[in-house]
Amino acid sequence: MPEMPPEVNTSEPHPARIYDYFIGGKNHFAADRETAAQVLRRSPSAHIAARENRGFLGRAVGFLAAEAGIRQFLDIGTGLPTTNNVHEVAQEIAPSARVVYVDNDPLVLTHARALLTSAPEGRTAYIHADLRDPAAILDHPDTRAVLDFGQPVALMLVAILHFVPDEFKPAEIIGTLVDALPRGSYVVASHLTTEHDPLATSAGQQTMRAAGMAMQKRDSGVFADLVFPGLELVPPGVVLASEWRPTWVGPRPLPAEVNCYAGVARKP
Numbered sequence: 001m002p003e004m005p006p007e008v009n010t011s012e013p014h015p016a017r018i019y020d021y022f023i024g025g026k027n028h029f030a031a032d033r034e035t036a037a038q039v040l041r042r043s044p045s046a047h048i049a050a051r052e053n054r055g056f057l058g059r060a061v062g063f064l065a066a067e068a069g070i071r072q073f074l075d076i077g078t079g080l081p082t083t084n085n086v087h088e089v090a091q092e093i094a095p096s097a098r099v100v101y102v103d104n105d106p107l108v109l110t111h112a113r114a115l116l117t118s119a120p121e122g123r124t125a126y127i128h129a130d131l132r133d134p135a136a137i138l139d140h141p142d143t144r145a146v147l148d149f150g151q152p153v154a155l156m157l158v159a160i161l162h163f164v165p166d167e168f169k170p171a172e173i174i175g176t177l178v179d180a181l182p183r184g185s186y187v188v189a190s191h192l193t194t195e196h197d198p199l200a201t202s203a204g205q206q207t208m209r210a211a212g213m214a215m216q217k218r219d220s221g222v223f224a225d226l227v228f229p230g231l232e233l234v235p236p237g238v239v240l241a242s243e244w245r246p247t248w249v250g251p252r253p254l255p256a257e258v259n260c261y262a263g264v265a266r267k268p
């Protein structure tokens with residue numbers, strides 16, 4: 001493991017690295033693996049939620065680039081670089097696609113170079129910032145340099161909002177971001193829920209909180225009302241991440257294994 005800058009505290013678990021562990025990545029430390037193992041003991045399908053969510057993200061970006069003609073993406077809560085990063089999926093379809101990545105984990109910052117491997121026709125930037133300060137993201141010079149807010153932008157809030165409990169006023173945060181988007185823009189979001197397996201998924205949430213991470217899972221109706229009011233949901237609407245335009249025909253995991261809702265909507 002390379003030497004870490006001091007701001008990366010490897011002795012405390014962090015959501016980005018736990019997620020990376022669940023989706024089979026390599027960027028996690030003992031504290032992350034320990035918390036991930038505790039979560040899995042209490043909520044054994046947690047890794048399925050993470051993998052289904054990641055699959056949704058790729059399909060949503062593919063849909064936006066191929067079918068909706070979107071060429072600009074603001075991806076908040078990027079996670080550690082892995083396969084199918086937003087610019088890779090989008091630029092395979094449209095090499096001119098531009099992506100601004102945002103995360104608040106210093107470890108993601110140290111790996112940001114991997115997120116900046118844009119096709120020459122397109123552009124990417126990485127901003128170390130916090131979703132809870134949306135103005136700082138919107139006003140950041142790199143956001144303004146890479147994204148043209150006169151043209152449609154896809155705002156990506158994928159598997160991040162459950163790390164923003166109600167006390168941080170997520171509806172206001174989302175409102176600020178959506179207000180900045182022109183008509184014809186899209187919002188892509190996913191969210192963990194406890195509604196299909198309340199005991200295990202609540203226990204998993206408790207484990208994360210006990211390890212120092214803010215977390216508030218929300219039921220699908222609450223998620224839909226929080227993120228998509230005033231927007232036009234793209235079919236099939238807000239569904240389990242595994243059921244959002246699946247590209248395979250084989251058996252899919254059960255709702256109580258997925259525990260993650262997802263949706264894509266257009267700003268009219």
Ligand SMILES: C[S@@+](CC[C@H](N)C(=O)[O-])C[C@H]1O[C@@H](n2cnc3c(N)ncnc32)[C@H](O)[C@@H]1O
Binds near residue numbers: 016054057077078080
């Ligand atoms: C579960 S990962 C999701 C990664 C990616 N969006 C995906 O769905 O594959 C959540 C990411 O959100 C980031 N995150 C959590 N809270 C955040 C906040 N308040 N501001 C910025 N990033 C945050 C974490 O560091 C982590 O990288």
